[in-house]
Amino acid sequence: MKRALIIGASGFLGGTIYYKLNNIGVNVLGTYSSQKKQGEYVKLDVLDTGRLIELIKDYNPDVIIWTVMNHELEEEIAEKVMPVIRDTIGNIRFIFMSTSVAYEKNMSEDVQPYLRSEDMYNYHYFNGKIKSENVIKTMQNYCIVRPGSIYGTDPYGEMDMRSRLLKEHVDSGEKYIRASNIIFSVVEVNELADAVIELANSDYIGIINVSEEKPVSHYDFNKALCKRYGWPDDCLEAYEESENIYYLNNDLRKRLLKTRIGSII
Known part of the structure; x- marks a missing residue:
């Protein structure tokens, strides 16, 4: 991986990935929507698909890492943005940060996603991630990461x-x-970022859970x-x-990744 584009680099996880890639000499470009924070980021409204595609074509990354998490607009992103990305990026590696898609014990990657009803907590967010996953699974070179709830301190000293x-x-x-x-399942932000970077450099295509085992x-x-x-x-x-x-099964992660995922307890 020589060139990486991080969509949502001003977020907690996106900023951590940006910092780590930049620190190891990868040519990395990050985007922000409203708050720039640290880093040489470019402003981007992801719903402006014309600008998004222009940015992808101009920068021509080897990998796109999507770390956007928008509780209100996630379904709109799934319906309006993901199909455009799918039809544009060809064989560019696409890493998508998803969420826990069901409410079950020891959820494996093939768990049946559970669409939330309108009276349920954060239903736009969960349903949007599930709908985005369905589009992404038709891409050529993708990896969907389902992380535990993220905690820790990022490289800039900010806590979750x-x-x-x-x-x-x-x-x-x-x-x-x-x-x-x-x-529930949790994962430390720096360890999750390391796992995402390892996946960005891998040829694994599919879904993978990344969280602490316990x-x-x-x-x-x-x-x-x-x-x-x-x-x-x-x-x-x-x-x-x-x-x-509700918690994630990590058997695949332990077989596939070398990144160490510790435990908070």
Whole structure:
């Protein structure tokens, strides 16, 4: 890989991938939509497909890494943008950051995606990722990455949203109630970025889960964050609600990738 285009490079994961690629001498171009943050990024509204395709053709990357995560516009992106990319990029490697597409224990890559109804949390986001996956699977040279929930500190010193919210409670002393019976998959941002870069350099075509092998409850995850950052955890309080256990199977990732994925607990 000599030239990489990161769509959404001003985001938490996109910026981490950009930093790591730039640091190893890859010619990398990143895009931002509203906040530029760090890096030599170019402004791009991904719904402006004309400008997007112009950028791809002018830059002529070996790989495109799509890290855009838009809770409101994800379905519109799936319907209006992904078909245009598919019909334009030919054999350019396309890495797409997706999400957990179902609610099951030990979800393998062939799990049946579950389209959310309009009354469900973030339904535009989840449904959009699922619809984008369906388009991307018709491309020539693609890899769909389904990551666990992303946490950690990026190379610029910025923490993930969950850690920042926890820190607010730690600082204020306000109780932070987290469910002990909601179990999910997580992954540290730098390790996920390393895995994405490895996949960008590979010839694997298909879907791959990338998360820590051991799932964790919302409560234990926040306890582990406090331990990781050296914060007191007195504000945390466990409770039980309707049980929800959903996590990723990592057998394929362990067979295919050399990137080390640790564990928060």
